[in-house]
Amino acid sequence: MKTAYFDCSSGIAGNMVLGALIDAGLELSFLKNELKKLGVLHYSLLVTKTKRGLVSGTHLNIKTEREKSPRHLKDILKIINQTKLSRDVKQLSSRIFKRLAEAEAKVHGEPISKIHFHEVGAVDAIIDIVGTAIGLEKLGIEKVYCSPIPTGHGTIKCAHGILPIPAPATVELLTGVPIYSSGIKGELVTPTGAAIITTIASDFIDMPRLKLETTGNGAGSRVYPSLVNFLRVYIGESFILSTRDTIVQIETNIDDLNPKSYGNVISKLMKAGALDAYTIPVTMKKGRQGIALTVLCEPDKRDAIVTRIFNLTTTFGTRIFLVPREKLSRKFKTVKTKYGKIKVKVGSLGQEVMTIAPEYEDYKKIAKKHHLPIQKVYKKITECL
Template sequence: MRTLYFDCFSGISGDMVIGALIDAGADPVQMEEELKKLNMDEEYNLSWGKVVKNGITSTKFDVILTSKSDQTHEHCHSHEQEHSHGHSHSHEHEHSHGHSHSHSHSKEREHSHGHEHNHSHVPHSHHGSRTYKQIVEAINEANFNESVANMSLAIFKKIGEAEGHIHGIPLEKVHFHEVGAVDSIIDIIGAAILIDQLGIESVQSSAIPTGSGHIHIDHGIYPVPAPATLEILKGVPIASNDIRSELATPTGAAIAAVLAENFRSFPSMTVESIGYGAGTKTFENHPNVLRIIIGETQ
């Protein structure tokens, strides 16, 4: 059985998942074409390219918002504004243009042969806000194949139910901030497209480290893991980790929680391909990457 294993030793986020899938050999150009079915492509551009994280070559994926996304939807603040694996924050956009971060050093070198576009950037806090119902309608109207649609809908439902539970409102009334933002829609549906493209029959995962410390979100200063992330990870083994940073975002947690059939140590498998997806932050003592392993299991 063709199996994908998420090795989440440094956590998981939507952009890390896509970066790792591209790194393992998935076709991002085909994904970009498929995503046009959402009729949202005026709102974003995609970027991917190689970076070196603490000695490991990995793929960094970014969603870059265009000025259209600012005009099309009302302004709202994203809950993922300050997440460590945030989806292409405005101050991180230099990634997509081949410049290393100002806080990076020799451990992380940016190779500028990524797939790049030049459009005016919009601050992360100006993301379009969409309701759960609007997202479901957009997926249903896009005519993705059944596998892609089902994966995407299940992941959004998992996050929507978590948000609804925390805020005390029914799923239909959930008004997304971070998930309604264009980049998270792309991360979730893009991941589903690439997993389907690779012919994956089974998904397994390690336990999920969430990190520790505090983050700033719309509602104030919150502990890590953020409430939505913790709610999403109910029933999922969480790995202890003393890194004072948010390692698992709601999007990443939901992708693993929905798709993984079980959470375990590395399974017996014949390895076919390996991919490393880069997170945004650079940590001193370990590479901030998500590793995926694809191969045949019995």
């Protein structure tokens, strides 16, 4: 899957997003031809190669005529949707503007229909947003992820007066997004940039594993003495979006331990810190029947687990491996059922929920309490999920 990852270590603005996509390979001539479909807007694009510090990238400057009056959301959506742009471009552009309008409406305590966009409704914001949608489609990007977002500090003068940084609309747009203070004085995240990235990004995470194909640097308009003001985009084919780690796998074959002892062995290994422990029947040399004991644990538990295996079994030795592991992201939720509250485990691959399973000990207690077969309880609970 073609994936883009935006590294916002210097912040994000609308022109930085579009500049990064141009720097990553979006042809300027194609972009200009597509933007001409907007028709009624009067503007010119100034695209230049520039440096911030020792890093080169693309800076996008949009020259526009002064707007006669602020635009409402319906005016902007009309401009977008009456064009011959592709359906996906129009839908994504509209979603971004609707998200921006909702944030402004909440901040001002006004119905969305009464919101005037002021600076945000100007032509340059329309170009930034529609241009981004055009770029994502042209570059074939199917999935977008983003880093946590830094916020500057201080104040900024705008149509509503002097506001704290981040601006109120920006704060509203970033609700639910991991943010942090970078210590830089200035507006690192604009409302347009926040609206774009919070609409297109599936998650805000460390960089996922990619087979990297290209990168692009979108230069910010401001120059900071202690900040290389670029938005970097990485584009490539993504690998499976599971969580990866490495654990220890400990194995031993046993043929002379009383079979009744294995329950106690596994119980005590789990209490000693094992992630899992299980047995498999095996046929050993000379045709003897035996048991293969396998224990999984974190690396720092290795010695404790090996010691417990020697204490609890008759083995003379173990085999130890470092094993890569791919995992779904896990979280626990409590759900209500006809039998009461029960804890369930949710496994996700990226943002997609792959599996939901009730906790065994919870539905075991319910079965015992209501004198019901455990499988019947399990079935009823899963029907509620």
